[in-house]
Amino acid sequence: MTQVYNFSAGPAVLPKEVLRQAADEMLDWHGSGMSVMEMSHRGPEFISIAKQAEADLRELLAVPANYKVLFMQGGGLGQNAITPLNLLGRKPHGAASGPATIDFVHTGSWSGKSIKEAKRYANVNVAASGEASRFTTVPPQETWTLSADATYLHLCTNETIDGVEIGYVPTVQGDTPLVVDMSSHILSRQIDVSKYGVIFAGAQKNIGPAGLTITIVRDDLLDHALPICPGVFNWRAVAEADSMLNTPPTYAIYIAGLVFAHLKKLGGVAEMERRNIEKARLLYAALDADDFYQNRVAPEYRSRMNVPFYLRDESLNEQFLAGAKARGLLQLKGHKSVGGMRASIYNAMPIEGVQALIDYLNEFAGR
Structure with missing residues (x-):
C-alpha cells in the first residue's frame, strides 16, 4: 500500500501507535472481556480510563489545581453556545444594568461563528477585526477597543480555515476573564493555563475522534450560568459529576487518553x-x-x-x-x-x- 499522509483539517490524523493499541484492545480491554465501546461509563473499568486521561492531560498542560477539566460533547459550534450560557450570569464590577457584553477579537471564520452565536444571548463588542485584511493578520493589541465592563473576552487563538495563529497571551481589562477556543492547536505549544479563565477545544485535531470536547475552567467561573443553560451543559453540574452527568463520549475519551499517554512518552x-x-x-x-x-x-x-x-x-x-x-x-x-x-x-x-x-x-x- 502506498504510504498515505492525511492533511485533513479535522477529523484529523491520529498517531499510528495509538490506532494500533486501540485495535489490539478493541475486543478485550485489559482482560475485562469487554470492548471500551461496550463498557458502562459508571463501571470501574471506564472510570479508571477517564481518571487517567484527565490526570495525563493535567500533567501535559500543567493545569493548576484551581481549574476543572471537563469532558463534554457538542463540538466547536456547541461550545460557542455552551460558553456564553455558562458565563453571562457573571456581573463585572461597575457593569450597567441590562444585557451583558462580550468582547471579541475577530480573527477569522471560527471567531465569526462564535460572534454570530453570542449575539443570541448578549451584546457583542467586536474589539478588533482582521476582516479588512481578509484575515491575513491580527490588529495590534493597542488598537483593540475593549469594553470596561465586558463579561469576558473571547479569542480563537488558531483559525483552522484562515491559517492565523496568535502565539501570545492578550492583555485584558481588569479582571475580565480571557476565554479562548484552542480547538486546532491545543497540545501543540506550551501555554500558561493560569493566564486564561476558560480554554475549550474540540478533540478532532490534536486529541482524538470527533464528538468529544474539553473545557478547562477556573473554579471561580463555575457558578455564573444563565437560568436557560441546559443542565447537562452546566459547568458546575458537569464538574460535580466528574464529567459523568450523562453518558459521555466514552470511546472518544479512551482514544484521547491513549493520545495523552503517547505524547508523554514522546516528551x-x-x-x-x-x-x-x-x-x-x-x-x-x-x-x-x-x-x-x-x-x-x-x-x-x-x-x-x-x-x-x-x-x-x-x-x-x-x-x-x-x-x-x-x-x-x-x-x-x-x-x-x-x-x-x-x-x-x-x-x-x-x-x-x-x-x-x-x-x-x-x-x-x-x-
Whole structure:
C-alpha cells in the first residue's frame, strides 16, 4: 500500500501507535472481556480510563489545581453556545444594568461563528477585526477597543480555515476573564493555563475522534450560568459529576487518553512544540521559495497547524490535487469558503509527511 499522509483539517490524523493499541484492545480491554465501546461509563473499568486521561492531560498542560477539566460533547459550534450560557450570569464590577457584553477579537471564520452565536444571548463588542485584511493578520493589541465592563473576552487563538495563529497571551481589562477556543492547536505549544479563565477545544485535531470536547475552567467561573443553560451543559453540574452527568463520549475519551499517554512518552508538549516549529518552518520555506505558490498570512501570524496556500495559476488546482492523491498526499483541498489548498500538520503528522509534501510541491512547480 502506498504510504498515505492525511492533511485533513479535522477529523484529523491520529498517531499510528495509538490506532494500533486501540485495535489490539478493541475486543478485550485489559482482560475485562469487554470492548471500551461496550463498557458502562459508571463501571470501574471506564472510570479508571477517564481518571487517567484527565490526570495525563493535567500533567501535559500543567493545569493548576484551581481549574476543572471537563469532558463534554457538542463540538466547536456547541461550545460557542455552551460558553456564553455558562458565563453571562457573571456581573463585572461597575457593569450597567441590562444585557451583558462580550468582547471579541475577530480573527477569522471560527471567531465569526462564535460572534454570530453570542449575539443570541448578549451584546457583542467586536474589539478588533482582521476582516479588512481578509484575515491575513491580527490588529495590534493597542488598537483593540475593549469594553470596561465586558463579561469576558473571547479569542480563537488558531483559525483552522484562515491559517492565523496568535502565539501570545492578550492583555485584558481588569479582571475580565480571557476565554479562548484552542480547538486546532491545543497540545501543540506550551501555554500558561493560569493566564486564561476558560480554554475549550474540540478533540478532532490534536486529541482524538470527533464528538468529544474539553473545557478547562477556573473554579471561580463555575457558578455564573444563565437560568436557560441546559443542565447537562452546566459547568458546575458537569464538574460535580466528574464529567459523568450523562453518558459521555466514552470511546472518544479512551482514544484521547491513549493520545495523552503517547505524547508523554514522546516528551510532552515541549517536544511537540519543537517538532511543530520545524515542520512549519520547512513547509513555509518551500511555499515562499518562489511565486508559484502563495501563503497570504502575515509571517508573524502564520499558523503552525493549518497552512493555507494558493497556486499562482488556479486553473491547475484539480491537476495539483490529482497528482497529490496519486502520491498518497490526501485532503489538501482548501475550505470551500476560501478555496485554494490547505495542509494541516497537527501533532500526529510526522516530519516525513511534511517532507513528502514539499517534494511534491517542488516537483509540481518545476513541471
